[in-house]
Amino acid sequence: MxxxxxxxxxxxxxxxxxxxxxxxxxxxxxxxxxxxxxxxxxxxxxxxxxVESPKERALKRELQNAQLQFELLNKKMAEAETVLANIADRDNNIYRVYFEANPIPEEQRRAGFGGINRYKNLEGFDNSKLIIETSKRLDILQKQIVVQSRSLDEIAKLAEEKEKLLEAIPAIQPVSNGDLTRMASGYGMRSDPFTKVRKMHWGMDFTAPKGTPVYASGDGVVERADNAATGYGNHIRIDHGYGYVSLYAHLYKYNVRKNQKVKRGDLIGFVGSTGRSEAPHLHYEIFKDGEKINPINFYYGSLTAEEFNKMLENATLENQSLD
CATH class of the missing domain: 1.20.5 (Single alpha-helices involved in coiled-coils or other helix-helix interfaces)
Structure with missing residues (x-):
């Protein structure tokens, strides 16, 4: 009231x-x-x-957590960059040197992104600088990983090719030392056994009894196994790829056929004296890119240092060839 x-x-x-x-x-x-x-x-x-409201406190905590996550992300990227830099260094200075590939230029590995502003949508916020720098760093890191991944793919392919090349090169003696009577004649000017005139001897002659096994000196495909070439008699030619071809002449008989794949050390035929031959022996030649080269340089896969030195000494003697 x-x-x-x-x-x-x-x-x-x-x-x-x-x-x-x-x-x-x-x-x-x-x-x-x-x-x-x-x-x-x-x-x-x-x-x-x-005074902060509950909603403001929650948003503030979320922002602090986001900043912490960005800091952790940057630390992880720094670790990844260190590892990637180590791989890139080995890639350029070890792998590519060994496989004779050109190093990847540093500017190509660390190239950024030109052109339009890719991060315009990240501008205008309280932490825009942190977000943009992190995004740029992550994009560049991803690009470096792609470049390095492609490089390692290339190195793997080169390694596979290198392995095939090493298996293909005619690198062993085609007749075992235990089966040899002697190494009769080497590559160079020699006296012809029929005309007694000095002429170029394009291969190496290994004397051995008739029927002595003859082995493929490298992986390849049998290009010929016939007696249609003048003077060689029964002979085999193996195409090793990479420009290498090996020839085995004056055979008694074959153990392979044309287009057959062979591995280094496979039995391909037997020593004989067919064709233009004075006595049972194997005449062995190597071609590189169509040119005849000295086989003496291709026995690193089967001879010791002492055996090689002895063969080298015999091969340099200007004696009479057997074909």
Missing amino acids: SKVKYYYDPESLSYKKIERKKRTTFKYAFIFMLASAFFGFIFVFIASQY
């Missing part, structure tokens, strides 16, 4: 009841509400500046 207020009227010398007008009541009420709204706004403003 509202209190009734009075005022003293000096003219009537009596107390009269105060009658409040509705307009005055409304004015006071409006002023009170306006003042309340003002002070409420001030309180909310101050609270928003100095």
Whole structure:
């Protein structure tokens, strides 16, 4: 119940009841509400500046966690870059040197991304610099990994080719030392056994009894196994690939046929004296890119140092060939 207020009227010398007008009541009420709204706004403003809401605290924690994750990501990328740099160094200075491949230029390995701004959509945020730098670093790292991966694929292919080349090169003596009577004649100017005239002897003659096994000196495919070439009699030619061909002449008989694949050390025929031959022996030649070369340089796969030196000494003697 509202209190009734009075005022003293000096003219009537009596107390009269105060009658409040509705307009005055409304004015006071409006002023009170306006003042309340003002002070409420001030309180909310101050609270928003100095007091965090639960939602703001949650967002702040998420932001701190995101920054921490970016820092951890950058540390992991630094470790990955160190490992990748080590692989790239070995790739350029060991693998590619060994397999005779050109090194990958450093500018190609570390090239960035030119042209349009790829990171424009990441600009305008509080941590834009951190996000953009991390994104650039990650993109460059991914590109380096792709370059290195392709390089290792190339090295693997070169290694496979190198292995095939080493298996293909005619690298062993075609007649075992235990079966040899002697190494009769080497590559170079020799006396012809029939005309007694000095002429070029394009291979090496290994004397051995008729029927002595003859072995393929490297992997390859039998190109010929016939007696259609003048002077060679029964002979075999093996195409080793990479420009190498080996020839085995004056055979007694064959153990292979044309187009047959053979491995180094496979039995391909037997020593004989067919064709233009003075006595049972194997005439052995090597071709490289169509040119006849000295077979003396291709026995690293079967002879000891002492055996090779002895063969080299005999091969340099200007004696009489057997064909």
